[in-house]
Amino acid sequence: MIVSKYSANGNDFVIFHTFVKKDRHFLAKKLCHRQEGVGADGLIVLVPKDSKECEYDFEWQFYNSDGSEAEMCGNGSRACAHYAFANELAPSKMSFLTVAGVINAEVEASSDAKGGMVLSELTPPQILETNIEHNGKRWFKLNTGVPHLVHICDNIEFFDIAEARELRQKHNANVNIAFVDGKNLRVRTYERGVEDETLACGTGMAASFYIAYKEGLVSNNIEVYPKSGDTLYLGVNERSITFKGEVKRVFTAEV
Numbered sequence: 001m002i003v004s005k006y007s008a009n010g011n012d013f014v015i016f017h018t019f020v021k022k023d024r025h026f027l028a029k030k031l032c033h034r035q036e037g038v039g040a041d042g043l044i045v046l047v048p049k050d051s052k053e054c055e056y057d058f059e060w061q062f063y064n065s066d067g068s069e070a071e072m073c074g075n076g077s078r079a080c081a082h083y084a085f086a087n088e089l090a091p092s093k094m095s096f097l098t099v100a101g102v103i104n105a106e107v108e109a110s111s112d113a114k115g116g117m118v119l120s121e122l123t124p125p126q127i128l129e130t131n132i133e134h135n136g137k138r139w140f141k142l143n144t145g146v147p148h149l150v151h152i153c154d155n156i157e158f159f160d161i162a163e164a165r166e167l168r169q170k171h172n173a174n175v176n177i178a179f180v181d182g183k184n185l186r187v188r189t190y191e192r193g194v195e196d197e198t199l200a201c202g203t204g205m206a207a208s209f210y211i212a213y214k215e216g217l218v219s220n221n222i223e224v225y226p227k228s229g230d231t232l233y234l235g236v237n238e239r240s241i242t243f244k245g246e247v248k249r250v251f252t253a254e255v
């Protein structure tokens with residue numbers, strides 16, 4: 001099979017397209033394995049939509065590296081949009097169906113086959129809890145396509161992974177710490193399904209940004225810096241959160 005490997009600010013994915021819609025959680029585990037597979041945080045499979053009447057361009061299946069299926073993946077949505085456009089499966093402005101709902105994405109005109117800037121509009125954020133207390137820290141829980149916990153911290157250099165693991169289990173959510181850096185935000189994320197910190201998490205950056213915005217700590221248009229050190233541009237309007245950043249096609253190969 002021919003697959004492409006993408007990096008969206010360090011969050012990496014194996015991507016392919018097929019006519020066949022079926023369960024692929026074993027394949028995800030195999031392909032994402034860092035030593036014995038291609039190596040990635042997740043697997044994305046583009047499949048055709050159910051009928052011509054559907055208003056989106058295609059559907060996707062998303063799996064974490066441990067084989068679990070997730071409702072959505074923000075960085076994956078940008079990598080997927082670039083893949084779809086580069087492989088002539090969709091126009092540069094497209095929409096596709098995820099378990100969380102329809103995602104709109106746009107691949108910028110300056111992009112080429114190797115990558116470029118891609119914007120994704122996430123499903124409307126839902127705040128679930130605003131006052132979870134754990135080890136003397138305040139956590140927010142919200143859904144930006146998948147569930148996230150967010151803590152606004154005063155030291156982004158220290159991310160307690162053991163604590164993140166506990167919280168992830170207890171709340172079945174990804175876990176983020178966010179630091180207000182001037183007008184912008186630094187974010188680190190422990191990802192469910194990867195079961196470790198990743199270099200970037202799109203829905204995690206969006207969740208952190210939304211909480212910081214709601215708490216009056218940042219404006220409605222800011223830069224967000226994930227662990228990889230890259231810059232993403234996040235914005236919120238009355239409908240949704242948009243985020244934009246570079247994606248790179250690392251390689252395409254037969255595996």
Ligand SMILES: N[C@@H](CCC[C@H](N)C(=O)O)C(=O)O
Pocket residue numbers: 011064069070071072073074075076146147174191192193194200201202203204
């Ligand atoms: N990396 C993703 C999120 C992927 C899903 C997540 N690990 C989960 O299981 O909830 C992103 O960029 O949003």
